[in-house]
Amino acid sequence: MPTERSNLREPAIGGLAPSQLRLLTKVARMYHEHGMRQPQIAEQLHISQPRVSRLLKQATELGIVRTTVVTPSGVHAELEERIERRFGLRDVVVADPGQPAPGEQSVLQAIGAAGAVYLETTLTGGDRIGISSWSSTLLATVDAMRPRPTPVAERVVQVIGGVGNSTSQVYATRLADRLAILTGAEAVFLPAPGLASSPAAREVLMSDPHISDVLATYGGLSMLLAGLGSLEPSPLLVESGNAIADGEQEALRELGAVGDICLRFFDEKGQAVRSPLDDRVLGIDVETLRSIPRVVAIAGGSRKYTAIRAALRGGWVDVLVTDLGVARRLAAEPDDR
Structure with a gap:
């Protein structure tokens, strides 16, 4: 034929x-x-x-061979990528608590486990890590980490004062010390409260060489590990004695503040909010914080949503570890850039 x-x-x-x-x-x-x-x-x-x-x-x-990636149950790669594109992030890790309406403790455990895996995967050696002192999510993360056989970090430095109520101060010390042990790094503590009683008291404390020497290391940090706070302080921060007073909260609210990172506050659009409180904080300043090459925020829960969204809008964060509920809301946000 x-x-x-x-x-x-x-x-x-x-x-x-x-x-x-x-x-x-x-x-x-x-x-x-x-x-x-x-x-x-x-x-x-x-x-x-x-x-x-x-x-x-x-x-x-020619398409004779086609590669297909099958996403396993509990992994939310597409959702993570949408948030990365939406907010210009380097990486997003979404933790799935595995419950239709998870409580705060379930969210905390899921985020902590995801944060631990992220750090175990990405700390490969030589990092100088700054870490905030009063964060339940960071405590959950460090508690979930496993020790590494060889050093994967050079130094772990407190970036906000870790001195507070004698009971809660144990948490701040454990946070930096435990991360240093797990990563084989040197631990550097900031022997001061996170919030001084007055600007004058802060100046006196900053003149102490033990404190000024620690503050001088912040410019050399390669990574910052922090939680994100809402305007209402967390129970851990309240217990530490470093929480801001009700009157100061109201003043910040009137200035438009919705959240903070290391007690540096920002508004709904992520713009830094300057206030008299800045002159009492003993810790990393805004300019130094924002110059750190990799800022990893580990935060979640509906109570923190507004603060998380604002931090992403303002470019305070490079990497976000959060829960599925927050991630879905972030992905649904309109692109108003």
């Missing part, structure tokens, strides 16, 4: 005749489906190994 013979001679996919496509398909099946190595394929088909490599590449280019 002339018509059929004519069709057999016509070029097919990519301008290749069926006989050529047959070899491409055969090599692709041998490699991808039967698990044969390239030298085995070359020997069996009596062609060179470089040709096998070229044929495999060509099979991919």
Whole structure:
């Protein structure tokens, strides 16, 4: 039948005749489906190994071989990527508490576990890590981490004063000390309260060489590990004695503040809110904080949503570890940039 013979001679996919496509398909099946190595394929088909490599590449280019990534249950890669694009983040880790309406403790545990895995994966050596002192999510993260066989960080430095109520101060000390032990780093503590009683008291404290020497290390940090606070302080911060008073909260609210990172407050759009409180904080300043190459925020829960969104809008954060509920709300935010 002339018509059929004519069709057999016509070029097919990519301008290749069926006989050529047959070899491409055969090599692709041998490699991808039967698990044969390239030298085995070359020997069996009596062609060179470089040709096998070229044929495999060509099979991919022509769509004969297609790579499909199947997302496992509990992994939210597409959601993470949407948030990364929406807010210009380097990385997003979404933790799934695995419950339809998880409580704060379930969210805290899920975020802590996800934060621990992120740090174990990305700390590869030489980092100088700043860490805030009064954060339940950071405590959950460090408690979930496993020790590394070799040092993966050079130094762990408190970036806000860790002195407070004698009971809660144990948490601040444990946070920096435990992370240093787990990563094989040197722990550097800031022996001062996070919030001085007055600007004059802060100046006196900052003149102490033990304190000023620690503050001087902040410019060399390669990474900051922090929680994100809402305007209402967390129970841990209240217990520490470093929480702002009700009157100061109201003053900040009138200035538009919705959240903070290391007691540096910002408004709904993520713009820094300057107030008299800045002159009482013993810790990293805004300019130094924002110059750190990698700022990792570990925060979640509906109570923190407004603060998290504002921090992302203002570019305070490079990497976010949060829970599924917050992530879905962030992904649904309109792009108002």
